[in-house]
Amino acid sequence: MGISSTQKNAMATNILDDIDLCQLGELLQQARKKSGMTQADAAKVIDAARTTIVAIEKGDRRLKPKELIQLARAYGRAISDFVRSTPVTEPFEVQFRAAYQRNEKEEAQITPTIQRFEELCRNYLELEKIMDAPLPRNYPQEYDVTNMPIEAAAESIAIAERQRLGLGDSPVPMLRNILEQSVGIRVFYLNMPAKYSELYSYDDQLGGCMAINLGHYEERRRWSMAHGYLHFLAHRRKPVVDFEGQYKRVPESERLAEAFSKYFLMPTSSLLSRFNDMHRTHGKFTPTNLFTLAHYYGVSVEALGYRLEDMKLIPSGTLDRLRDRGLKVRKVQKELGLEDIDQRADILPTHYQHLAIEALDQGLITEGRFADFLGVDRLEGRRIAESLREYSSGMLDESAHLDLRKV
DSSP, rough: OOOOHHHHHHHHHHHHHHOOOOHHHHHHHHHHHTTTTHHHHHHHHHOOOOHHHHHHHHTSSOOOEEEEEEEHHHHHHOOGGSSSSSSSOOOHHHHHHHHHHOHHHHHHHHHHHHHHHHHHHHHHHHHHHHHTTTOOOOOOOOOOOOOOOOHHHHHHHHHHHHHTOOOTSOOOTHHIIIIIIIOOOOEEEEOOOTTTTEEEEEETTTTEEEEEETTSOOHHHHHHHHHHHEEEHSSSTTTTEEEETOEEEEEEEHHHHHHHHHHHHHHHHHHHHHHHHHHHSSSSOHHHHHHHHEEEEOOOHHHHHHHHHHHSSOOTTHHHHHHHTTTTTTHHHHHOOOOOOOOOOOOOOOHHHHHHHHHTTTTTSSSHHHHHHHSSOOOHHHHHHHHHHHHTTTOOOOOSSSTTTTO
């Protein structure tokens, strides 16, 4: 049985007696802006002057229960969204804008992705609350790299994290799964303009959140995830938008993230051992060895080449000479029979998908809300629901990851 208007008013009256008016005002302002409504539009909803909305959003005027219900409905939100006791956090768009400067063209390109990223993160949190199944957080304390040389700090953190996660010095299979399931970071693959690699954000409610460019090949996506993971480990509360050409002078935090990625994905001890084995077997290290070793670690040929050049294992400029000879990476990989590295290219984390289908099957959300969580229409939502049920029941091969890239 649904809740009547009288019951809603009574519930809102009780809650509004003790609520922080400034917090409520800020939440209402955020919801209004996200819905695309002006203060004048909102004023018409509650039949008041625009100055009344200004006062409400500043926390200077107490909201009446009926007005809260009307505004929540107009903004497409639930009353509970505005009376929660959790702290208010800045919208991602505001965080990212403060983190770096971008021109109008860049703003128009990336803003829809940022908004979708935030929506998915908050949807994830809502699903956890509905199912009372919070994402387990295996977060280390933030690493202090003050006054440490960048290379030494990066390798030290990489070794410590590999040890903490039980990875040893072997290649990291399915890095996305490790970050999602072993650490508790929310990782989404989203369509972005080609020059963008990743978005990273953190707050106490949502924890660590990452969006990786779906359009990039998997080796680059893995590098972007490792890059974002360093920001989580060493600069946790600093939001990051990573894209080509944004720096005239690369800051230390970015250089640390790049260095960490190479040490985390290609640990020194393991790489030396593999390189020496190949060199002994063939009497030299060949371009074929370069491709095979890059595939082994799940990194690009370029990333491995620069790593080996830095270690003085191959001559400086080797990669440039291979490029000058017109070497086509994908073509050579195919000729060598190197299959695509293991990956999960679906947009949504596995835990998110399973929470959504469990909530639907337990009657805690409607079919329409399930489709909203997945970002599809109801017909597509039904198809995905059946696929998820089959996957959960074991009818599908568990080694075959569901790909919901239409989301």
